[in-house]
Amino acid sequence: MSSSSFGVRNNSTLVGSLDLKASVEPAKDLYVDDDIGDGFSFSGGCKSLGGFLSALMLANMGIDAGKYAEAEGPSKSDEWFAQGRMVKAHALYGNKEKAKDPFFGLTMGSGSQSSGDVFNWFCVEAGSSSNPTVLLIHGFPSQAYSYRNVLPVLSDKYRSIAFDWLGFGFSDKPQPKYGFDYTLDEYTSALESLIDAVAPDKLSIVVQGYFAPIVVKYANEHQDKLNHLILVNPPITDKHAKLPSTLACFSNFLLGEVFSQDPLRASDKALTSSGPYMMKEEDATVYRRPYLVSGASGFALNAITRAMGKDLKAYIESMRSILASDSWNTKTTICWGLRDRWLTYDGVEDFCDGLKHNVVQLPMAGHHAQEDRGEELGNIIKRILRSTQMAEMIILLTAITQLYCLERAALVSKAQSGEVSGADKLGLESQIGIAHLCVWS
Numbered sequence: 001m002s003s004s005s006f007g008v009r010n011n012s013t014l015v016g017s018l019d020l021k022a023s024v025e026p027a028k029d030l031y032v033d034d035d036i037g038d039g040f041s042f043s044g045g046c047k048s049l050g051g052f053l054s055a056l057m058l059a060n061m062g063i064d065a066g067k068y069a070e071a072e073g074p075s076k077s078d079e080w081f082a083q084g085r086m087v088k089a090h091a092l093y094g095n096k097e098k099a100k101d102p103f104f105g106l107t108m109g110s111g112s113q114s115s116g117d118v119f120n121w122f123c124v125e126a127g128s129s130s131n132p133t134v135l136l137i138h139g140f141p142s143q144a145y146s147y148r149n150v151l152p153v154l155s156d157k158y159r160s161i162a163f164d165w166l167g168f169g170f171s172d173k174p175q176p177k178y179g180f181d182y183t184l185d186e187y188t189s190a191l192e193s194l195i196d197a198v199a200p201d202k203l204s205i206v207v208q209g210y211f212a213p214i215v216v217k218y219a220n221e222h223q224d225k226l227n228h229l230i231l232v233n234p235p236i237t238d239k240h241a242k243l244p245s246t247l248a249c250f251s252n253f254l255l256g257e258v259f260s261q262d263p264l265r266a267s268d269k270a271l272t273s274s275g276p277y278m279m280k281e282e283d284a285t286v287y288r289r290p291y292l293v294s295g296a297s298g299f300a301l302n303a304i305t306r307a308m309g310k311d312l313k314a315y316i317e318s319m320r321s322i323l324a325s326d327s328w329n330t331k332t333t334i335c336w337g338l339r340d341r342w343l344t345y346d347g348v349e350d351f352c353d354g355l356k357h358n359v360v361q362l363p364m365a366g367h368h369a370q371e372d373r374g375e376e377l378g379n380i381i382k383r384i385l386r387s388t389q390m391a392e393m394i395i396l397l398t399a400i401t402q403l404y405c406l407e408r409a410a411l412v413s414k415a416q417s418g419e420v421s422g423a424d425k426l427g428l429e430s431q432i433g434i435a436h437l438c439v440w441s
Contacts, residue, residue, distance in 0.1 A: 077286045080145055081170055084124040090193035091118050092179030119180070121194055122170035123163040127155035132227065133199045134385065136162040139209020140308070141247070141270050141301060142368060143169035145286050149374025154382060161198055165211065166190060167300030169290060175299055182303040184311045187214050204385055208232035208370060210308060213315035219330055220322045228331045228385055232377070233340050233367050236320065237347040241313035243305070244342045246273045250305040261298035263291035274342045275366010324355055333358040333384050337365030337372060360384070
């Protein structure tokens with residue numbers, strides 16, 4: 001391994017000059033958000049300034065950063081990426097100029113630049129395209145990877161799609177103010193674009209955590225498109241309007257920028273502090289990787305947290321109003337991991353009972369229920385959707401039966417009045433019966 005200098009160039013942000021053993025070419029100048037190789041350890045190199053700063057933080061705390069490196073060969077993250085595809089949706093706003101550092105006005109690296117006129121979203125799909133569609137939406141902060149144990153459970157009966165929000169996982173992470181600002185209103189509009197691209201027909205939606213109010217706002221404007229809405233540990237009461245300190249720290253003045261570049265704080269701590277989940281190291285590397293390969297993930301996290309702090313309360317109030325409205329006709333179920341350390345269950349059941357929304361409890365799950373109890377949640381989702389399909393089938397069959405009875409009564413009336421002969425009546429009766437039998441089947 002050679003010693004590489006972390007230095008400066010005219011159009012990059014000043015990061016000082018430090019020597020560190022790294023698996024990058026000697027004397028390569030770096031942007032603050034450049035992708036600079038693979039792995040994360042003092043011997044294997046950091047992939048971004050965020051990872052580099054985190055290495056220094058860990059060293060100061062006496063922690064061996066080498067234990068957080070990815071193993072040689074294909075990683076879990078590589079395997080997950082190979083299962084998905086990029087979908088283009090939601091156009092950039094503005095003049096699409098190159099993103100610049102907010103402090104020094106210097107051009108940033110590729111990690112914070114938009115990939116084109118339309119954003120790239122990473123999506124993983126399981127199940128036949130001929131099956132009913134279920135869209136699985138991760139929470140904040142998380143990734144589509146959190147549904148890895150839910151997708152196979154649903155795949156035999158449903159076409160299931162999980163995606164990374166903009167700013168997360170493998171999806172685009174534009175620098176704020178350059179095409180996308182990570183506001184809740186923008187996320188609502190972006191979600192509409194993505195759904196139009198991946199599920200133009202009817203679908204069911206499962207959404208977990210703090211992105212639930214955004215999805216409910218979308219659903220309210222597209223009720224004719226939804227079969228069922230499942231909310232997993234959503235912020236739904238007044239007590240839920242404030243972000244937990246584990247997340248709020250990313251919006252702190254100055255320190256927020258530093259904390260959001262720390263992979264351990266942004267991924268490991270954010271996931272494990274919200275419930276009982278004990279993350280395996282191989283899974284932790286998938287969640288850390290976006291923060292190791294580019295500082296763009298940290299910039300996005302900082303911007304999203306600020307937006308949540310500003311608008312979350314209003315969005316929760318709007319969600320409560322929508323779900324309580326007489327015009328809300330979408331079948332809705334709330335699944336709740338009772339070991340959630342961020343959002344209290346107090347008041348959730350009372351709110352749902354008054355509105356006749358179903359509530360399903362997961363006693364052993366925390367805030368990220370799909371992480372804690374993925375297979376269990378998958379089976380619950382399957383049962384909920386199956387019950388919806390059965391209810392719709394019963395309604396359809398009831399309507400068909402009523403129509404058959406009306407048509408037969410009309411035919412009998414005509415026969416009694418002499419409008420049709422007995423033979424014609426029997427023939428028409430047979431035709432009506434055969435037609436309805438075909439519809440029933």
